[in-house]
Amino acid sequence: MSVPQLPLALRYPPDQRLESFIAAPPGAIAQLHELARVQGADWLYLAGATGTGKTHLALALCADAEQAGRRSAYLPLTAASGRLRDALDALEGNDVVALDGLEAIAGHRDDEIALFDFHNRARSAGLNLLYAAREVPDLLNLVLPDLRSRLSQNARILLHPLDDASRAEVLRDRAQRRGLVLEEAAIDWMLSRTDRNLASLVALLDRLDRESLAAQRRITVPFLRQVMDAST
Known part of the structure; x- marks a missing residue:
């Protein structure tokens, strides 16, 4: 028996939407909204310490994409460390993908190679991609210079702790x-x-x-x- 499609991104927590994010950097919500809905939009890289809202925005991006009728997927990399290639292969066919927690695979050469390959395939396929990490690419302990270079090419949104x-x-x-x-x-x-x-x-x-x-x-x-x- 087939499972009915969940409407309006109900797979994602209702509290975590773009419009409910408090104190976003100027222009950030508009950039994320475009990434969610417009094919070929600039890829984004969210950077900020724990508790600054990276996961909120990554989930909100996917919810916004699905609300517009696009296929989306959210992947926390902590759950895929050590088997990232298989996890990324399973994301093929989506329009929008959010990869959260890059620091979890930094320093793991096989995972970094898998991400580098996925990045290149996603670019060729016209997929919209969001990265999220605690640090900017230059401060991640990456072993692949080419991966660091690819990550550094994305537009950045820097998140800061709330007052x-x-x-x-x-x-x-x-x-x-x-x-x-x-x-x-x-x-x-x-x-x-x-x-x-x-x-x-x-x-x-x-x-x-x-x-x-x-x-x-x-x-x-x-x-x-x-x-x-x-x-x-």
Whole structure:
């Protein structure tokens, strides 16, 4: 029995869309939107430390492409290290591909050769490609100079850690999209009393979503304390 096609990129988390990314560098969202929807658009290279939103944008790119009726694929390279050639071969036939976490294969010669070959095939086939890594190509521990050269030819988007005002905006946006009532005092408490890494904050919001639904409670500071105390 065939599996029905999922509509509107439902394979990708609904919170992770281009329009929901907070504090993007100027022009970055427009560049990603073009890469998602326009064949022959400039390939992009996202660089930024952990927690700066690379995975959000990579998934959002794929969702945007599928919303436009194009075939897309997201591949976290940490999951393919050591067998990258097979993983990349499986991506043939897509219109848009996002490769996340280049640092995972840096220094692994076989994987680097596989990526170099895929890069060249993708360019010849007219595929749109996004790379994401913690560092720019010159700072990755690559053993293939030719691969470094290919990666360096892509237009770069440099992502920076969010400040507290932007973290608060992310929490407000995520809460609003879920229909959560998240008081400003609760946001201030989360930013001052918990891990301010964005991934940790979003994970906490996911937990609060479940807990508040179960308890039929608004997310207030007393409720936050209750939830946090229950986990210690």
